[in-house]
Amino acid sequence: MSSDANKSPSASQKTRFWHDPAKRAILFQSLLVIAVLGFVGMIVQNTLHNLESRGITTGFAFLSQEAGFGIIQSLIDYSESSSYGRTFFVGLLNTLLVSVLGIIAATLLGFIMGIARLSNNWLISKVASAYVEIFRNIPLLIQIFFWYFAVLRALPSPRQSLEPIENIFINVRGLYMPEPIYGDGFGWVVAAFFIAVVAVFFISRWSKKRQDETGQRFPMLWTAAGLIIGLPLLVYWVMGSPLTWEAPVLKGFNFRGGMTIIPELAALWVALTIYTAAFIAEIVRSGIEAVSHGQTEAASALGLNRGKVLRLVVVPQAVRVIIPPLTSQYLNLIKNSSLATAIGYPDLVSVFAGTTLNQTGQAIEVIFMTMLVYLTLSLLVSAFMNWFNTRMALVER
């Protein structure tokens, strides 16, 4: 090659393609891709062949067979005669439910604790750091067991249920609440809510524009709250209160009717929240501390009060530092929710990768589908957080 280059350094036009690093790279990379695909294909082929020769059923036909087992909590219609395919969706939705609840609660608690750690009040900041140190350092599974069994033992049997508020019952089987029954005209209330949201959106655009142009501020928060709460309430009253409640009643072993939060969901939710919030608190604290003190001082020097310094100067800059590690906490929470199976919360791993896998014996198919779900969820959350991050990122002028 070097001799080639010496002879005709200017004849790059005629260089053989294997002497051109760019083309060579393409060639090698294509070869690599072909080899990898071939290898994967061979593994798949071989596995299928071996499964068959060992008499292990393969394929996805089982998804349409009748499942035949019960599931304690389902967000969609499910009964013993539903298919295995449906158990997948029941499990998936239960995973999503606890993940979304967990992410919301952990974010709130994490922000509160993170800010509390920076408080000038000695007691508050010590309580917050004790919280972080304790819950960050105890394995999550143990925390889940703790909340589950500790709480279960503390609660009374159905016949001795607590009734803190009328028609709301708490016992060892869960929290029983009246279920809303929507009457005619409730649709209008919902419509009013959405109209209010849209209106708030436009008003806030207008108020921002006005502030940019004239510097006048508009009481946006109060307007928004008033519209979003007030408008639906007004319509509700006009339509003649089209909403009734079906209360749970004690019958035989337990309450029937109404809505239930099972203790498995409550325990998992609490454990995931408290555990993840401890990490989020640290992320928030370090994010705020990353904003240099000069910024705060400069803002105060401009005459902004403490609240405005936080809201307009510190938080927008801290958020940029906070979001990337926050994303990984969200991903952790989603994946950790699969510990549900230890306390019998019917999430995807417990229902689908647990019972369905075992009843059908099709481990490879089921685990493959389950892994795909977690991968997809993680990628979606990452994509969303990246988008959010770019929006928040410093716009350099």
Next chain:
Amino acid sequence: MKKMGLIAATAAMTVGLSVNASAADTLAAVKERGFVQCGVTTGVPGYSNPDDKGNWKGMDVDVCRGIAAATLGDASKVKYIPLNAKERFTALQSGEIDVLSRVTTWTLTRDSSLGLNFAGVTYYDGQGFLINKNLGVKSALELDGASMCIQSGTTTELNAADYFRENKMQFEPVVFDTADQTVKGFEAGRCDVLTSDQSQLYALRIKLSNPNSAMILPEIISKEPLGPVVRQGDDAWFNVVKWSLFAMINAEELGLTSKNIDGKKNSKNPNIARFVGAEGIKGTGLGLADNWAYNIVKQVGNYGEAFDRNLGMNSPLKIERGLNALWNKGGLQYAPPIR
């Protein structure tokens, strides 16, 4: 954490299955390795449970010990691998264990679609219900609306659903991974009922902090023939496991026990002579030592001895022989002859 085990096993299985197609020779592997790898429960008294010194004890354990005595001449050469209900078949398929002896019900699906073979029946069981005495329930038909603690990945899960559906009753399934958690859930009052194979209910009952607070309902709602399982396609090993169990049952029928078998080595009874390996085909067909059956009885005992010691009158469970008596004593235990 259990889930990691399952995923790892599945991964191992995928890798294992993608490289090696030839049916492995488990018997040769066991002889070379010097011990049998036996999948058992994580702890069900009477079937497989470590005692206070950490030695595994129980009916299913004795089946493993019998297999080790037959193949290696030493019943203690067993490595026990505790598995919960969900992990057990994957562990066997992937080759992590040689035999699964873990209160496992023989069903069509398991026998025909998992690439496994059932080698016989160690215990004829059926599903029952354990309830808290103070509920005042006398029959399973009064259980409409009850919550039930169930172990995940079992036939129990399906039978319960069938039974309640058939009797137009409702129930709330609370599904746990291990027997321990299931018991804890029941004790904590999360469920009114714990349901499982009836013999295991007796076993789990003695794990309760107050066993007298719970009772077992009379109904039996299913057939649960429990037995050892091996991989399909390895007939030599299948035979060894099958005949180890048959030897224990035959020994009881012939009146051979761990105490008296030494005195019967020179017996004139042709059945006994064949059993102890003095005459007949001996161990040739199975690829075992001539005294393979003698070793089982000498070191482990016959079926009846194992039953009494682990489940029956000499054990805390005090389960009647019932269906598990020999065929000539009114039960179902029957083994083909050794000849």
